Amino acid sequence: MKIVKYLGIAILVIGALGAAAFFIKSNAKSPITYETETAFKTDIEEKSVATGKVIPKEEVLIKPQISGIIDEILVEEGDQIKAGDLIARIKVVPNEQALMSARGRVSNAEIALRNAKIEYERNKTLFDRGVVASQDFLTIELRYNQALQELQNAKVDYQIIKSGSAGGEATANTNIRATISGTILEIPVEEGFQVIQANNFNDGTTIATIADMSRMIFEGQVDEAEVGKLELGMPLEISLGALQEETLLADLKFVAPKGVEEQGAVQFKIEGDINLDSINSFIRAGYSANASMILERKEQVLAIKEALLQYDKKTDDPYVEVQTGDQEFERRDVELGISDGINVEILSGIDENDKIKVWNKTEPVKRNTDKDDA
Secondary structure, rough: OOHHHHHHHHHHHHHHHHHHHHHHHHHHHOOOOOOOOOEEEEEEEEEEEEEEEEEEEOEEEEEEOOOOEEEOOOOOOOOEEEOOOOEEEOOOOOOOOHHHHHHHHHHHHHHHHHHHHHHHHHHHHHHOOOOOOOHHHHHHHHHHHHHHHHHHHHHHHHHHHOOOOOOOOHHHHHHEOOOOEEEEEEOOOOOOOOEEEEEEOOOOOOOEEEEEEOEEEEEEEEEEHHOOOOOOOOOOEEEEOOOOEEEEEEEEEEEEEOOOOEEOEEEEEEEEEEEEHHHOOOOOEEEEEEEEEEEEEEEEEEEEEHOOOOEEOOOOEEEEEEEEEEEEEEEOOEEEHHHHOOOEEEOOOOOOOOEEEEEOOOOOOOOHHHHHHH
16 A cells, blocks of 8 residues: 555656646747848938928018007008008007197297397397497307297107197108018007007017018027038928928028027027928918928948847947847847938948847737637
């Protein structure tokens, strides 16, 4: 009986060892069969994308020459106008204190003129008789002429404060006219709005914004890491958010000499002259746009897909795994060149004959057919 008992125990132990060996052997096999790819020759363009907008090259703000109230607006946003066209009329509302002060100045000038006239006429009679010396008479005559001029100046100032112009109809300052030909982009005021003229303490009220829509530019920003690769005159391909099927062509004309820090990154302003002949659609001011710039281009260089790269966790150095046997791979450090985001140039480390591991392949998920059938 003891022999049978020991024999049963031995069989159980051997069975357990066999099962463990099978389990270890089966788990030692890789559940994934890695595929490989090889390097190839291709053209690579390193591009940079600048975000920005499309705006007119020049915008002119029309401001009044005198303060008052908008009496009439004669144009609408989007209208095409020429230089000199009437945009609006302003009704002058004089300041009561300034008006009374100007009226008092006129009265004082009239009083001074009467006194100067009396003295002039009296001394002229004496001068004609030879009683008054010529030099004394010339001085009195000068004071009389100055009094005449002072009264005229006071009346002009009073008229300007009262009606907005020295003329009776006050058309010089109260009629707001376009200074350039173009399109009315914006009219930020309405009839009845109070406006003020530009002075040392205020920019003045903008009555209208005019721009020549036939001269448009792209205005955007690029990161400091890429601004050193930009060259004036390089071509830009501009895509518009509002017209996704259209592409504008432009030339880089300006790169800001000073950057501006935004959210921890230094950005540089760029501008490009847009060729409107390259598009048939009407371009509106303020369209959001992206400008694509080719920073560097290389033809027929050795490259691999960027997805094949791996990076050392400690040094961040790039490397690939090259096949040495059946599902056996070794690490190869590589030196990289330019990249277009899909393919990357290989300067050294591998050649066209090396089979590179597609390392990021995942094991397919097995379906539970019994559960699905249920």
